[in-house]
Amino acid sequence: xxxxxxxxxxxxxxxxxxxxxxxxxxxxxxxxxxxxxxxxxxxxxxxxxxxxxxxxxxxxxxxxxxxxxxxxxxxxxxxxxxxxxxxxxxxxxxxxxxxxxxxxxxxxxxxxxxxxxxxxxxxxxxxxxxxxxxxxxxxxxxxxxxx
Amino acid sequence: xxxxxxxxxxxxxxxxxxxxxxxxxxxxxxxxxxxxxxxxxxxxxxxxxxxxxxxxxxxxxxxxxxxxxxxxxxxxxxxxxxxxxxxxxxxxxxxxxxxxxxxxxxxxxxxxxxxxxxxxxxxxxxxxxxxxxxxxxxxxxxxxxxxxxxxxxxxxxxxxxxxxxxxxxxxxxxxxxxxxxxxxxxxxxx
Ligand code: HEM
Ligand code: HEM
Numbered sequence: 001x002x003x004x005x006x007x008x009x010x011x012x013x014x015x016x017x018x019x020x021x022x023x024x025x026x027x028x029x030x031x032x033x034x035x036x037x038x039x040x041x042x043x044x045x046x047x048x049x050x051x052x053x054x055x056x057x058x059x060x061x062x063x064x065x066x067x068x069x070x071x072x073x074x075x076x077x078x079x080x081x082x083x084x085x086x087x088x089x090x091x092x093x094x095x096x097x098x099x100x101x102x103x104x105x106x107x108x109x110x111x112x113x114x115x116x117x118x119x120x121x122x123x124x125x126x127x128x129x130x131x132x133x134x135x136x137x138x139x140x141x142x143x144x145x146x147x
Numbered sequence: 148x149x150x151x152x153x154x155x156x157x158x159x160x161x162x163x164x165x166x167x168x169x170x171x172x173x174x175x176x177x178x179x180x181x182x183x184x185x186x187x188x189x190x191x192x193x194x195x196x197x198x199x200x201x202x203x204x205x206x207x208x209x210x211x212x213x214x215x216x217x218x219x220x221x222x223x224x225x226x227x228x229x230x231x232x233x234x235x236x237x238x239x240x241x242x243x244x245x246x247x248x249x250x251x252x253x254x255x256x257x258x259x260x261x262x263x264x265x266x267x268x269x270x271x272x273x274x275x276x277x278x279x280x281x282x283x284x285x286x287x288x289x290x291x292x293x294x295x296x297x298x299x300x301x302x303x304x305x306x307x308x309x310x311x312x313x314x315x316x317x318x319x320x321x322x323x324x325x326x327x328x329x330x331x332x333x334x335x336x337x
Contacts, residue, residue: 064180073179087182089266105276119179 023138026096026103030134036127044128052136055129060121068120070133079140096134097141103134153238154318158210161199162315165255168192173290186266193259196252209238215245222246229306236307238320244299251292258285 030047037044057076059069074082074094082091096102103109117125125133154162171188175181203212221242228234229243240248261282268275304311314320 066180084179084182086180087186087266089268092268101276108276108279115177116179118177 022100023096023103026134026138029103029106029109030131030138033127033131033134037131040127047131047135049132049136049139052129052132052134053139055133056136062120063122070116070120077140077144078137079143081143093143095137095140097138098143102137150319150321151238152318153209153320154315155207155210156318157202157207158199159315159318161195161202165192165195165199168195169255169289169293173286176286186262189259189262192255193263196255196259199252209240215240215242215248217245217249218242219246229302234306236309241303244296244303247292247296247299251289251296254285254289254292258282258289261285 034044034047056070056074056078059067059072061067068085072085073091078094079098081093083089084091092101093099094102096104113130114124117123117129168188168191172185172192175185175188202210205211208214222245223243225234225242234241261278264270264272265275265278265282272278300311303309309321311320
């Protein structure tokens with residue numbers, strides 16, 4: 001029983017630790033994607049928050065006739081709480097400036113990028129798009145309304 | 148050689164409905180567009196498992212949990228005998244199959260409960276990262292168990308020249324008379 005308690009405690013402190021990771025991780029990830037983007041295209045000038053914002057809000061017509069953007073669920077202001085356009089469930093703010101848990105777990109971020117990019121643009125996003133995306137999110141730090 | 152009626156309609160409908168629900172849930176897991184289909188398939192799987200547990204606790208012959216007790220030791224022994232080529236022929240689930248069946252039922256329940264908690268984020272247990280990992284490992288673990296399960300079914304079908312898959316559809320198993328034994332007698336063999 002004691003062993004189990006210790007294991008539980010270790011597990012809990014581990015999750016607490018990953019939760020306390022701050023924006024440093026998001027910045028690290030942005031750099032990582034930017035490196036990949038440069039490898040693929042030497043002309044890539046580095047993460048652009050402007051391009052990221054455009055990408056975030058760009059509505060794309062899907063093969064199934066639906067039209068959506070990343071903003072359709074994550075709302076036009078990523079510092080706000082989002083709302084899932086299919087299930088109606090609330091989604092915690094995507095901006096790592098407001099929600100420190102975002103962009104802390106590399107594997108999860110990669111998985112969510114792949115799945116959501118597939119959902120919206122029909123293929124995975126490029127490293128450049130991902131770097132721009134994070135760069136843009138890092139600029140959104142004020143929620144527009146009190147939640 | 149005789150044909151014996153083993154799987155009641157409930158077990159057969161339960162089994163193939165669970166296979167469909169599981170397949171739908173897995174097929175739809177990656178897309179946010181399919182999220183509602185995913186969770187409905189998951190709930191169906193959960194309801195089926197709960198119903199099967201109730202059915203197993205009742206006096207339902209070969210479907211009753213009493214007729215295929217959970218005993219890891221027997222499971223290992225049976226597997227060993229299979230490899231030696233001298234395994235006994237069970238009418239209901241063999242002890243190795245039973246172990247995998249219980250593991251699938253338990254993992255399935257964890258998968259559904261964790262999925263439910265992930266979907267209703269912040270409700271009851273507010274540990275999204277932990278719950279997501281739990282849902283991830285329980286669902287992929289369940290898939291691994293299904294692979295083991297289907298391999299076991301195929302191996303036994305070939306070794307005993309008894310089409311178990313067809314038996315799960317019609318309810319009738321081909322049973323060699325010499326080896327025939329009732330569920331209560333399973334114990335005496337170990
Ligand atoms: C989602 C995948 C599957 C799950 C979760 C699953 C689960 C189960 C469960 C819980 C049982 C016990 C039945 C009971 O007593 O109520 C069982 C038995 C059985 N399953 Fe599956 N199953 C799956 C896929 C399959 C597939 C694809 C096949 C066919 C190739 C199959 C063939 C069988 C057979 C033949 C039995 C009876 C085994 C015996 O005679 O001891 N299953 N399965
Ligand atoms: C048959 C049972 C189920 C299976 C096989 C299943 C399978 C899966 C798989 C493989 C994933 C991807 C997870 C990953 O790889 O990280 C997933 C995600 C998910 N599932 Fe399920 N699931 C089941 C039941 C449920 C239920 C009952 C719910 C909710 C009521 C649910 C809600 C979710 C949600 C919200 C996600 C997305 C999680 C995320 O984005 O991190 N699932 N499921």
